[in-house]
Amino acid sequence: MTIIAETKPKQYCDYLLRPGNTNCAGCGMSIGLQWLDEALAGEKPMLVIPACCGIVTAGAFPTSGYGVPTAAATFASSPALASGLSAIATMNEETNPIICWAGDGGTYDIGIATLSAAAERNEDIIYICYDNEIYGNTGGQRSSATPEGAVTSTTRTGKGEGKKDIMAIMAAHRIPYAATLSVAHREDFLRKVKVARATKGFRFLLILSPCPTGWKSEPDESTELIGMAVRSGLFPMYEIFDGVRYRINKKPDGTPVDEYIKKQRRYKGVAADPQPLTDCITAQWHRLNGMAAAFPATKEDGCLPDVG
Amino acid sequence: MAKELVTGNFAAGRALALAGEANRNARGCCAGAYPITPQTEIIEYLCANKFSKGRVIAVESEHSAMGVCIGAALGGGRSFTASSANGLAYMVENVLAAGYYRLPIVMIAVNRTLGPPWNIWVDQGDSLMLRDAPWLQFYCDSHQDLVDTILLSFRVAEDAQIMLPAMVAMDGFVTSHTQMVVDLPEQDQVDAYLPECNVPHRLRHDHPTTVGGLTWPRETEHHRIEIQQAMERVPEVLDVAIAEFEEIFGRKPAGTLVADQTKDADTVIVACNTMARTLKNVITERRSKGERIGMIRAKMFRPFPRGDFAAAIGSAKRVGVLDRNHSPGSGGIFWQEIATTLRGRSDILLKDYLVGLGGGDVTPTVINEIIDDLVARKEASDPVWKEVAA
Amino acid sequence: MIEITICGRGGQGGVTLAKLIATTYFLRDKYVQAFGVYAAERSGAPLQAFVRIDDQEITNHNQVREPDHIIVLDPTLITPGLAAAMKPGGWVIVNTQDPPEALQEHFAGLHVATVDATSIAVKNGLGTRAVPIVNTTMSGAIGKVFDLPIDDLLAGLDHLQFGGPNTISAREAYDCVQTATLSGKVAKLKRVQSNGKIPGLLDDDLGGMPKIRTGSWATRKPERQRLTPPCNDGCPAGNDVRGFVEAVGKEDYDQALAILLETSPLPGICGRVCPAPCMDACNRIEYDESVNIREIERYAADHGTLPSPTKPWRKENIAVVGSGPAGLSAAYHLAKLGYHVNLFEGEKELGGVLRTGIPEYRLPRDVLGDEITFILQHGVKAHCGCFLSRGDLLALTHTYAAVFAATGLRDSRTIDLGSGDSKSIMQGIDFLDRVRRRDVRLDGKSVIVIGGGNTAIDAARSALRVGAHHVEIVYRRTQAQMPAIREEIEEALDEGIKIHELVSPIQLDDVGARPTLTCQRMKLGEPDASGRPRPIPDTSEGAQFDMDCDCVMLALGQTQDISILPEGSEISDGKSLLGLSGAPMFVGGDFATNEGTVTAAIGSGRKAALHIHRTLTGEDLFPPPAEPVAASDQITTHVFSHEPRREGGMINAHDRRRSFTEVRVGYRDNPAEHAAVEEAQRCFSCGVCNTCDRCLEYCPEGILLRDGDAYRFDYDYCKGCGVCATECPRGVIYMSQL
Secondary structure, eight states: OOHHHHHSOSSGGGSSBOTTOOOOTTOHHHHHHHHHHHHTTTOOOEEEEOSSHHHHTTOBTTBOSBSSOEEEOOTTOHHHHHHHHHHHHHHTTOOSOEEEEEEHIIIIITTHHHHHHHHHTTOSOEEEEEEOSSBTTTTOBOOTTSOTTOOBTTBTTOOSSOOOOHHHHHHTTTOSEEEEEETTOHHHHHHHHHHHHHSOSOEEEEEEOOOHHHHTOOGGGHHHHHHHHHHTTSSOEEEEETTTEEEEEEOOOSOOTHHHHHTOGGGTTTTTOOHHHHHHHHHHHHHHHHHHHHSBOOTTTTOOOOOO | OEEEEEOHHHHHHHHHHHHHHTTTTTTOEEEEEOOOTTTHHHHHHHHHOOOSSEEEEEOSSHHHHHHHHHHHHHTTOEEEEEEOHHHHHHHHHHHHHHHHTTOOOEEEEEEOOOSSSOOOSOOTHHHHTTTTSSOEEEEOSSHHHHHHHHHHHHHHHTSTTTOOOEEEEEETTTTTTOOEEEEEOOHHHHHHHSOOOOOTTOOOTTSOOEETOBOOHHHHHHHHHHHHHHHHHHHHHHHHHHHHHHHHHSSOOOOSEEEESOTTOSEEEEEEHHHHHHHHHHHHHHHHTTOOEEEEEEOEEESOOHHHHHHHHTTOSEEEEEESOOBTTTBOHHHHHHHHHTTTOTTOEEEEEEESGGGOOOOHHHHHHHHHHHHHOSOOOSOEEEOOOO | OEEEEEEEEBTSOHHHHHHHHHHHHHTTTOEEEEEEOOOSOOBTOEEEEEEEEESSOOOOOSOOSSOSEEEESSGGGOOTTTTTTOOTTOEEEEEOSSOGGGGHHHHTTSEEEEEOHHHHHHHTTOBOSSSBOOHHHHHHHHHHHTTOOHHHHHHHHHHTTOOTHHHHHHHHHHHHOEEEEOOSOOOOOOOOOOOOOOOOTTOSSOOBOOOOOGGGGOSEEEEEOOOBOHHHHHOTTOOOHHHHHHHHHTTOHHHHHHHHHHHOSOHHHHHHHOOOHHHHHOGGGGTSOOOOHHHHHHHHHHHSOOOOOOOOOSSOEEEEEOOSHHHHHHHHHHHHTTOEEEEEOSSSSTTTHHHHTSOTTTSOHHHHHHHHHHHHTTTOEEETTOOOOHHHHHHHHHHSSEEEEOOOEEEEOOOOOSSOSOTTEEEHHHHHHHHHTTOOOOTTOEEEEEOOSHHHHHHHHHHHHTTOSEEEEEESSOGGGOOSOHHHHHHHHHTTOEEEESEEEEEEEOSSSSOEEEEEEEEEEEEOTTSSEEEEEOOSTTOEEEEEOSEEEEOOOEEEOGGGSOTTOOOOTTSBOSSOSSSOEEEOTHHHHOOOOHHHHHHHHHHHHHHHHHHHHOOOOSOOOOOOBOOGGGSOGGGSOOOOOOOOEEOOHHHHTTOOSOSEEESOOOTTTOHHHHHHTTOOOTTSOOOOOHHHHHOTTSOEEEETTEEEEOTTTOOOOOHHHHHOTTSOEEEEEO
16 A cells, blocks of 8 residues: 555656646546556656647647657557567667557547557557547547547537447457556556556557546546446456457446436436446446356466566 | 669668668667558568568558658667658658658658559659658669668768658659669678667657657747758768768769759750659760750759759750659649749749659650750740650 | 737636627627637646727737736636736736735736636536636626626627526626726836747757646645544544554554553453444444444454553642542543552452443453553552542542542432332342352342343343343333343343343232232333333233243442532532532542443543643643544545454353353454454544555646655645545545635
């Protein structure tokens, strides 16, 4: 419980995400970056960030909101850029992880070809998508990660289609490790980053990242919302090893999705009828339970190497 | 040094590979590779090459090919790729990024007509589409020039005074797929010629920065000025690079341009790439008949060597430009640049000829007809299209 | 041309306000222009928007640098020199709770208008708590200040399709905006010209810390408070319950014991016999089950190392009369305060009701002995066998600096069962004392105990242990209403004792071979003074019945015997008795309060000690007034996981019912199990920071800093998101408006 006091750098300039960054108050990405920093336990990554809030986070030249080497990539090409960086790092025997930190637009939409290709090549990259289910940086337009019913500035009456199953897509690439992470479940988050770190090849981590500005929710309810999304089963917590072995980390505990919906004004149309989201929960758990039963993870999957 | 009969693509592939390998004692090399006709043999060559410290990543698109190069360069590696036509068009966003990031990437552009329609033959519209990118551009007229210019490009691009990417263009098929005898350098020569690639702003853990974050107008403008100043330093750096090249390789590649028999010429014709070689034959023949005619083989397009052009044109009265490219609504692109160079020279009749677009075969006959038209002209008027034989 | 600058924050609606103002004038046939300055800053970041209004076409597209008016959407956006470039005669219109005069230092010499747009917007549900959207509300105030008719203003809102709460808010602001012209001269600020070197892309000094202090984005800030944990609030002894539980959770038993000994010298006893009101108050009940505080206390007492006792250092001698829990507690605390204490006890041994009233199977004699020994080690002199009369007591006031009397309860309540002084009837408390002295056997006998308190249960269970064959308890209310400790009742039932609830004894027929107790069935009626439903006789047929027995024990409670107090004395807990010529005399414990629990008596004794100390020295050592109690809805329960309470071990019913060996064995002292530690870790630590670091771990900015046990919010950077307050499991962090 007190480990943080020992490993957290004392100086702000050593933080992975420095104070003075320009993220909104209560941004899920900020929590994710702090925990990423902590999980890496002093080992500094290089960040590759495509167009998204995450690059604006850095603030204005010549200062940097990131305390680690960071490159802005064009919207679609963070995995390509990271591949080049990784190639040079590998041939120079530099082992610090190279991490793509991308929003859902750069992951699910414009960047999916690049992502798919880098995954298929099994590049030695950790790809982390902080998924706020919206083009947040441009003021809140639909992406293929936007859930059904959510109001965005390009779906004024609520989106008609469901959320793309990016985890299934990544699993289909047979990458060594894919996992979903929650900013309301710290221990699980830290563990999964550590597992990713200890794994070679292409690793994909999906964080459901609350966006008070886009979700029209209270900043202080950010973590609470994600907790609800996990407990209701809307955002399942699981890991996929080599694209074929599944481990469910948390099962829904019967929390209704209604409260989650009510706390976000983006769902104002759905508030009366949460059916699309409850259907989504039923369907994805049907599939997930089936996969986990048919193709369970082994005991060795996700084991962290002994420290020291 | 060994003379070999090879295609232009092979020669380019070999030159890139030699340059990449030459960085093995530094941070190595990395190329993003994606096929497109007529460039494909270059990346095939690279993929087959065994680097002692290098990797060629066969990606899923030109956009990613350049993305890989950006990443590799930001990692401090020597980086290069090749493309053509629509591949370049698809790559544009990252081409611009590489330039604005000041990354010394070398790219071979095998000139091909931008589609649609489907057309694989030579036309410089693809690389000239990128004329406003922060890239050096060189146009090569022969296999030997190609090999030498690629090596020169690494030297200049990676020079601390420059730190900009460079594009080396050749004619699709006419150069890329034509077998010619080339003097291919040895690895030790290239090793001696190219210093270790040092990208001063590469990502490093001992000094973390954010490359490419938000930049205010004042700073952005300053960075544009820095790029302009670097461009302005190119000729000087290029001269030194050529001089050292000659010392090591025993031959002297062309620099910004080649002026041929322009000293006393009334008429000067400008052309680039293989078209300039055809032109050279025509000029030689017309000279032998007593015509006071000369030519300029344009080689460096960015930065555009205005002074060298003005000097080469000298006191000529007529200048004709052969443009194998077209900027719709304006005219040929080399012509535009030369017009800017000759602003205030009302004594010169400057005429643009759009010729050989879409891969048309520009023969001596075509060029003779153009020269005949030029010397008979009373006034320049708009650029004209010159048909070539079917 | 009129030029207006709007100072707002990302998300407050400043650009929309510019459009709204422009629209209003556009509808009045003016030429208008409205625009914002867009950058990378996010929700909460300071931003500017501009409006131009003119009678002719506007061709100026530059930012407004010398505005006619300034509108400030948030008082925290007021910076030095904000109005320095204003043209003369304009208005500064500020969203603030304060009147215009309060802004004198910023806007001297200017026309200033203020309106509390935030409260109006929040009340009408515009925006979020963190970033209320105040634009439409502010438009009302602006309209009023600019002398716009309300209808024009509403037309502008309507044109932009603002209705409902927006219109209501605008109207409210229109009506309540305050204006004033402030005295003094307009401050002018020298414009600072920056001519610093512009960094290049390839420079080697890039990547420094961001210059933005995001603390300026915040509209709220987190603060810390300490609340009273409900267990502490519920402990009559005044123990820091949460504190010692936390220490056990950290396996620091010495610390746990030290915390207990601050307020009570009898933790080993309380850890066995306390009814534990703390556990009834525990917020964990609403989540799963209360923390097993009693067992944890016992564990701390059994495993902590006692500190070295202090010795008296003051000259004053103090007499304590009665060595029950109140007397022992007073003696201990007085001794620790440095006084010489003389402790007087009527019985042969110290302990009072702890010894005479609580059976050994609940409180082993060695535990009692050890804790008394520890108290005496503080220099307390014991005088046993000194039964003091009223005169003796008065005499003490002339030889001691102060007297504390806590002689407990001596008179047992009785009931008329029509059989007079039958030998078959015994007072339960007397029986227990005889059991202690080993001078009673009930072999083969059948016993009925009347009552529902701890004495009733103790008597019944002791009867079993001295040979009774059959023991029954009759109680006139329901079993659930019995004041005895719940676990004791269950243990009694396990041992085979029968409880007849809603049964009231009427008569004992002691004439025949065996006594017969006639009883009346009862039912529950209206609540009585205690708030519990009053038992009333069941009038239906067959509601009276007879029970055979050999012996009836009465356990109906006891009352104090005040005959030893000076005449005319009025008992009042904590205050010295009036009208005495000698040293001050205090009373306490059951003698004063009749609360009937060991822990209340301990608290009473401690308070008496503090009163005496204050009377003698003037020094007030009473704890400061307690903070409000942490309510269960202040606990973030989802942080915790459901976990059943760990129960202490127990001898099985068959083995124990004939034995005086201690029934409860507490948590097994098995290091592998760590039951006490794990149970202690179930504690929510309601309202008190236990340095769990969750706030630190969840702070999105990493600006919540910890140095040792001290936490600090770096308000330079805190954006005021409030995640720390949400994630604090125990209500310690809260958000306050800036």
